[in-house]
Amino acid sequence: MMISLLRTIGLTFLHMFKKRETIQYPEEKASLHPRWRGRIVLTRDPDMGERCVGCYLCAAACPVDCISLQATEDENGRRYPEFFRINFSRCIFCGYCEEACPTYAIQLIPDFEMAEYNRQDMVYEKEDLLINSQGKYPGYNYYKIAGLDAGVKGKGTGENEDPPIDIHSLLP
């Protein structure tokens, strides 16, 4: 009994000479991994166009239903969100939205400094979410791979696509 007490005291004493785990936040920042699931952003494609095509999959995947958006189209038929709203006071940072996103638009980034005094300020609109970066997945442009022409590439000029068929031709 006595020995175990002394051993504990001794071990604690030895810890004073070990490297410290506690950091002096906020002066010192925690180092987070790139795939850490924090604040949600909307990214842009390599041509700096909005990546989000307003497919609603993130909203459907969200278990707390905190994403709401409305898709619209520009004059070329390119889809983008008219508004995109995330209620971070409901968000549980599960990352399902990122997993569901077919265009790498929505991404969770290693940032958790989102505290607010007023809960209403936790509601982020598109202008709060959209960043000027490709985020974690550089190089991907959905409209170059999709079949339709939305002003990014013409019909049949995308990656791995044959030129449009001449329907008047009977050649095989």
Add this chain to the structure above:
Amino acid sequence: MATIYIDHKAYEVTPGKNVLETCLTLGFDLPYFCWHPAMGSVGACRQCAIKLFKDEDDTKGRLVMSCMETVKDNMYLSVEDPAARAFRAQVIEWLMTNHPHDCAVCDEGGSCHLQDMTVMTGHNYRRFQFPKRSYKNQYLGPFINHEMNRCIQCYRCVRFYKDYAGGKDLDVFAAHNHVYFGRAEDGILESEFSGNLAEVCPTGVFTDKSLKAHYTRKWDMTMAPSICQHCSLGCNVIAGERYGELRQITNRYNGAVNGYFICDRGRFGYEFVNNINRIQQPLVRAQIPDAADKDSLYRQLAKILTKDTTIGIASPRASLEANFALRQLVGKENFYQGVSEAEAQLMRNILLTLNSGHVHSPSLKETETADAVFILGEDLTNSAPMLALAVRQAIRKAPFEKAAEISIPTWHDAALRELAQEEKGALFIAYPTKTKLDELADKPLHLSPDEIARLGYTVAAQLNTNVPAPEGLSKHSLKLAKQIAGILKKAKNPLIICGTSLFNEAIISAATNIALALSGKEKKANLSFVIPECNSMGLAMMDAPSLAHAMEVLENGDVDTVVVLENDLYRRGGKGEIDLLFNHCRNLVVLDHLHNETSNKASILIPVATFAEADGTIVNNEGRAQRFFQVFSPKNENFRESWRWLDEFRQFQNGICPEELKAPENLLAEMAHLMPQFKGADTVAPDADFRISGQKIPREPHRYSGRTAMLANINVSEPKPPEDHDSALSFTMEGYKGMPPAPLIPFFWAPGWNSGQSVNKYQAEVGGSLRGGDPGNRLFPEISVAELSYRNHIPSPFIPSPGEWLMLPLSHIFGSEELSIYSPGINERCPKPYIAINRKDAKDLNTAENDIVQLQIQDQLYFLPVRIMEELPQGLAGIPYQIPGLTGISWPAKGTLTKGNT
């Protein structure tokens, strides 16, 4: 019944059907593409393969296409056989080799049959690494979007558009793996049923363009069972809302009414609900400012409604509940139909026939089984489009009858068409101009309205010698009448169609005579009436005097206040007489949802809910009472149901402060009690307190998204969801997840079946009625209850009178209906005003095509370009009925034409 064995389990099934539909009826998830329950099988897509065994001991079996196999007794089948499964997975993989990576931006996504079938077969990884095929798209008009890359070549679009709906301008082009589905060149799809392509196409080649403008996925919509408000047929539809806006109309299967399809006016005519022209606020025009809150409105109204003599003018486009609430407010003797005397008289004539029980008024489904059809004075494609589609099926399918003799099953589409060749059922159309159905007719007869009636009387006289016959008929018409009578008499299931479109009572009487003459002791003849609006039948059944009588009492000066319910009276009579009517009343209270000429004259204007924001019951042309349910709770609290407003006003008389009192079913019960002709209208759908396992039926699918964010910009604390006290449906996604009763199905969905094709899970038998019976109650007696004698007001022959023209109201599917015209797409398709005359008449007038002539009708002057119609009888001048710019005419009308100089 036959016994078949599927995966060693015995099932009792109906013989003669195909194995695919039988499997679906039994609840198997068997993938398919080219088969469609309304269009039959062609065995083109190879997707529904299953194993068929010789007998019980056969273990090897062979692969067959289940849609091409007839169900016979003692069949041994396997759906789960590994070879069959592998085959189906492989077929999907081939189909998907060229399918683009589009789902994220494809409007079909989330209600896509191809997505469902791909998941069902387990094909989840693309192995094909080679380039994909691509196509150029076409512009197909304001209704349909074209994205040809997505095509999987199932041929359903052309089979529907050409074979089923009789369209001419959509076809398949090119060869081998280059086949292309589209038009010969860019342009508007001509068919009135083109919107169905969006539902028929298993993927996103053809999609709804009006939905694209405010795109929402199916899972994100709040939906409710609704009834189309744009003609008298009462097709069942599903209306979907998101963010307080009506977003989409899709077909709601009803085996007895519209089946799998609806027309373009019904599908795209919904946008009036979102129009900026909606009345937003109660207005009391005597005060400044005129916008009123509920308190000051009630103060004003209580003053008027308790002291003064008030009459109510009802509406054929308002629900039974609303019309009845008005009747109760003003009293039976002060209640008037909001239609012209001519229209009221036509409806009385029709009701006399239907109430007697001597004829059968067929449903659309029954129409499809007719083998000889005689249409008098209706251009069905424009006045009742889905009836035209049903008649087309009747004519097309009539020769299929002999298929049974050479054992071709009824679902074998290609074989049946091969058998029928150019043969078709008998169809006679008598209408002053060409109609789209003319191409199917044995003899299109272009006659003046009175001549149509005379022909009808003659046909009836040929069938039964007791029927009065017109005198002074030409030999030619007599021969013709004999021919028609002969064919109708021989037919097993003859159908007569007439209607109110030409405002000619003699036509209705003549058609009734034919039907009566055809009716035997055992079998009643089918007689279909086309009537003007969605609840014209319900209003007529209330048996109130017409607008003309209201004018009389107003002129006598006994009335101070007029309450007009959802009715633009300038569409009911001449501009002059309606102006006069309004001048005679001191207070004009108007309840409506859109600003119009009548609401402009109102001294008190009250905004009301449209069909999407209200519950209600309407009666269609067949006499079927059907309930539509509120889709969403509008943001604007002033958008209240007409019947709720009126029911509250009723309490002013008792000096009680208004409080919300009645659910629609109480009103209906009261109505059925006071007016026994409406017995049955009160039991159309389950009551508001109906629950399954204590739960309501949710209007939202279980994947509905954004609940905690959609209103967070206004307030981060979510409001309590709106409650529905009027029906058994809830405005949320919570509630009973199983099969709702047929009248309460808000959307079609089943596990693994996200597209509308999931309807097969809701049917008792695929292509048959919904489980628990198709919704709607027929209100007319099926047995003869009253004597009905032959009509005898035969018109004299039509002789053109020089200088005076008989005006012909030409219905247009896009334009003639009041509300659908607010949809931008429908407005685009609406014709420009014109006047149609015969070439000889035009020559006499010294005008040519497109010359402007001056038309005077009553006190109105119009300047219209001439359109020459060769077939139009002389002395008739046709103008588009009720299109914008041509309202304010009292029909039937005569006009004078002079060559205009402007």
